Amino acid sequence: MNSVVLQAVYGRRWLIGITSIGLMLFSMFIAGLYPILSELRPSNPIIENMPVLFESFLGELSYLREFPTFIASQLFTIHLPLVLGIVAVAYGRSMSVAAERRGEFRTLLAQPVSRVGLVMRYWSALVVMLAICMVCITLGLYATLPFIEGDTTIAFSTLMSLVGMLWLYACTIATITFAIGIATGQGILAVLAGCAVTIFSHSVTIFSPVLPIIVGYRPYSLLEYVAAVTVAQYGVALSHIVIFLGVSLATMIVATITFHVRDISH
Amino acid sequence: MKQQDQPIAIFDRVTKRYRRLRAVDEVTFSIAPGEVVGLVGDYESGKTTLMSMIMGFSRPSKGTIELFGHKVTSLTAHRVHRDIAYAAFDTTLPHIMTGERYLRAVMAHRAAPAKQYDQLVRAFRPQLESKIGTLSSSNRQKIVLISAFLGLPKLIVLDEPMRELDPLSREVLLDTMRDASLRGATVVVSSQYPDEVARSCSRIIMLKDGAVVHDLSQQQITEYKGKNVTLYSDADIKLPLHAAKIRTGSQRKIKFSYTGDTQQLLQWISELKGIEDIAIEPRSLNDEFRHLYVTPEESDGE
Numbered sequence: 001m002n003s004v005v006l007q008a009v010y011g012r013r014w015l016i017g018i019t020s021i022g023l024m025l026f027s028m029f030i031a032g033l034y035p036i037l038s039e040l041r042p043s044n045p046i047i048e049n050m051p052v053l054f055e056s057f058l059g060e061l062s063y064l065r066e067f068p069t070f071i072a073s074q075l076f077t078i079h080l081p082l083v084l085g086i087v088a089v090a091y092g093r094s095m096s097v098a099a100e101r102r103g104e105f106r107t108l109l110a111q112p113v114s115r116v117g118l119v120m121r122y123w124s125a126l127v128v129m130l131a132i133c134m135v136c137i138t139l140g141l142y143a144t145l146p147f148i149e150g151d152t153t154i155a156f157s158t159l160m161s162l163v164g165m166l167w168l169y170a171c172t173i174a175t176i177t178f179a180i181g182i183a184t185g186q187g188i189l190a191v192l193a194g195c196a197v198t199i200f201s202h203s204v205t206i207f208s209p210v211l212p213i214i215v216g217y218r219p220y221s222l223l224e225y226v227a228a229v230t231v232a233q234y235g236v237a238l239s240h241i242v243i244f245l246g247v248s249l250a251t252m253i254v255a256t257i258t259f260h261v262r263d264i265s266h
Numbered sequence: 267m268k269q270q271d272q273p274i275a276i277f278d279r280v281t282k283r284y285r286r287l288r289a290v291d292e293v294t295f296s297i298a299p300g301e302v303v304g305l306v307g308d309y310e311s312g313k314t315t316l317m318s319m320i321m322g323f324s325r326p327s328k329g330t331i332e333l334f335g336h337k338v339t340s341l342t343a344h345r346v347h348r349d350i351a352y353a354a355f356d357t358t359l360p361h362i363m364t365g366e367r368y369l370r371a372v373m374a375h376r377a378a379p380a381k382q383y384d385q386l387v388r389a390f391r392p393q394l395e396s397k398i399g400t401l402s403s404s405n406r407q408k409i410v411l412i413s414a415f416l417g418l419p420k421l422i423v424l425d426e427p428m429r430e431l432d433p434l435s436r437e438v439l440l441d442t443m444r445d446a447s448l449r450g451a452t453v454v455v456s457s458q459y460p461d462e463v464a465r466s467c468s469r470i471i472m473l474k475d476g477a478v479v480h481d482l483s484q485q486q487i488t489e490y491k492g493k494n495v496t497l498y499s500d501a502d503i504k505l506p507l508h509a510a511k512i513r514t515g516s517q518r519k520i521k522f523s524y525t526g527d528t529q530q531l532l533q534w535i536s537e538l539k540g541i542e543d544i545a546i547e548p549r550s551l552n553d554e555f556r557h558l559y560v561t562p563e564e565s566d567g568e
Contacts, residue, residue: 007360103358106323110352114344260340263324266356 004108008125009132012094019087020133024140026083030075031141035149037064037074056206060229067152068232071141076162076228078206080137081169085198088130088174093190095126096181105264119182119256126174134167161236165226168244172222173198175248179255185265197222222247272335274299274421274452275320280329282315282476289315291476292329297454299420302447304463305456306551307473313456314354315476317425320454321352333421353414354425355407361399365392365409369416376417386412389438403430415442422446424455428462440466460551470551492525492549501540506531518542523553 009016040047040061047061056078058064063073099105099122108118138159145152177194181187205223208215218224225240273296282290290312297303305313318324319331322343331338333346359368373383387394392408393401401409407430414422424443428436443453443466457463464470464487472480494512497503497520505511508526524531535544 007362010362011360103356106321106354107358109323109344110321110347110350110357112344112347115340117344261325263318266318266323266354 004121005125005128008095008099008104008122009128012091012129015090015094016129016132019090020136023080023084023087023133024136027075027080027137028140028144030079031071031144031152032148033074034064034067034070034152038066038070038150040064052210053207056210063229067150068154068158069229071154071159072162072228072232076166076226077223080166081223081226082198082202084133084166084170085173085202086195087133088170089177089191089194089198091126091129092174092177092194093181093187095122095129096178097185097187097190100181100185100265101187103266106266109264115260116256119252119259122182123175123178123252126178127171130167130170130174133170134163138163158232161231162228165228165231165236165240168241169222169226172244172248176251179251183255183258183262185262271298273297273332274301274334275454276330276332277316278330278332280316280319280326280331282312282319282324283327288476290319290326293473293476293478294329295471295478295481297452299452300447300450301469302443302453302455302467304460304467304470305454305473306458306460306463306470307456308458310475311473312476313473314425316473317354317423317454317456320423321347321350349420350423351414351416351419351421352423352425353410353427355427355429357410359398359406359409362397364395364397365401365405366394368398369394369409369412372413372416376419378417382418383412383416386415386442389442390435404432404435407431408435411439411442415446418446418449418451420451422451422453424453426456426458428457428459436462464551487551492523492553493528493531494521494523494547494549494553495531495535496521496545496547497538497541498543499538499541501538503538506534523549525549 037058040058042048042061047055047058050058059073059078063069105118108121109115113121141159145154173194176197177190180193181190184190200217201221201223204214204217204221208218222244225243227237227240230237275297277293277295280290280293281288289310293312293316305316307313315324319326320333320338322338322340325340334349336342336346338346363371369383369387372378373380390408390412392412393405394409398406398409407427411424411427414424422443427439431439440462443455447453447466447468455463455467460470460472467487468484470480470482470487471478472482495509496514498518499520500518503520505522506524506526507530509522509524512521512523514521531546535541
């Protein structure tokens with residue numbers, strides 16, 4: 001099993017490398033905005049004249065004053081989940097439909113490897129790929145901290161909790177994309193599903209404070225269960241982890257069952 | 267029936283439908299241990315679809331396939347794969363490994379003797395030092411084929427293995443198939459070239475439009491009858507009975523395959539007028555294969 005996971009990851013090293021470095025730089029950039037954004041107050045002319053929808057991209061101003069809640073709000077709620085979600089969709093497609101089209105599934109299934117075994121190997125590789133991204137994001141943040149003005153103290157456990165919850169979020173989106181790809185063999189369906197979940201979750205969570213009409217959809221947004229600011233202030237809620245795992249497990253079960261009854265293309 | 271006499275593979279009315287297309291149509295045959303069976307057919311005759319169903323990559327719409335006494339399903343196919351080696355013209359190999367490293371991994375996995383590895387490498391002569399991702403399709407195919415014969419699995423399934431091979435390597439493959447059969451392996455090979463595989467096959471199954479049209483034993487292969495007749499004439503010639511015209515691209519050159527009585531053919535030729543030249547050759551399996559795919563408009567006198 002290990003060799004398949006390693007080969008699958010190594011075979012996508014350029015994809016992983018480029019996206020991980022991109023995410024790392026993006027995170028460093030957002031973190032670097034702390035000195036500027038932490039000075040914003042409601043009386044600031046920019047804030048006073050800002051369109052209502054744009055306020056969503058700043059979030060609650062009080063969160064911007066302290067670094068842990070700033071990171072939680074700006075990076076782990078508003079900006080990074082959308083970008084990471086698209087990366088997760090790309091990874092999910094690569095490990096399902098693209099792998100099948102390259103003939104990797106047939107080569108593996110010609111061995112004494114069951115279809116369940118194949119799905120688990122490729123899903124494991126997907127999780128490892130996203131973990132690599134999160135490690136790069138974490139390293140990028142730590143590398144940036146000494147260069148940011150102001151008090152940038154953040155407890156290691158807090159940062160790990162934030163990274164962990166966002167990783168679970170990304171894994172869930174990637175799993176949904178992967179599962180649709182495995183179940184149908186259709187790249188377009190898989191990508192559409194993944195993008196739909198990402199954009200829906202992001203839009204509902206970010207814009208619901210200013211758009212009351214979508215407040216009722218918040219429980220269906222996966223980003224709600226990252227709850228980064230709550231994690232930064234009070235810690236991780238176990239129920240949120242259960243939700244991510246539950247969604248992933250349910251989609252994987254349906255996908256594995258469907259995978260057993262369809263033909264493997266070449 | 268003794269264990270060793272039981273068929274290694276049984277195809278029972280196997281059908282595969284894709285919407286309106288019948289890719290495989292009520293195929294029924296069995297394969298005995300030690301046979302070298304050639305599945306021969308043109309594009310879209312159902313060869314690769316059958317191979318896919320043998321390996322469990324796709325399910326039959328109807329009918330069953332049994333390997334080693336076990337029904338092949340997508341849930342259980344992997345259980346018999348320990349005894350099967352599969353090599354297709356489009357098999358994907360790990361790009362990051364060198365050919366040698368990959369083959370040694372297969373060798374270790376199948377507990378194949380080093381002597382066999384050396385023999386196969388000497389015979390096929392693939393490039394082993396470079397990463398597989400940098401190799402030509404021919405070299406990749408050689409590595410795939412070597413890996414299929416390592417350790418001598420009970421059943422070797424080869425889907426169009428000759429496609430990317432040079433003529434010399436094709437000879438090596440045919441010899442290797444023969445050797446494998448002599449050592450007790452069963453080989454199923456698909457090809458578009460019946461004459462090529464006939465030299466190593468104990469049996470040829472010809473497919474057209476997904477159905478079995480001929481199932482030729484070794485004796486029938488070696489005793490293949492019929493003639494190919496080529497006439498050069500400007501006259502308008504009506505072909506005799508049991509003749510099927512073969513396209514030549516020239517109005518002066520008339521070519522047909524003939525499966526009737528030779529004396530009647532000679533009688534018919536003797537009555538022709540305006541013939542400038544004539545050639546008569548024995549028909550081969552390739553000719554029979556071509557004959558299967560001749561359209562009704564091209565066939566006179568049948």
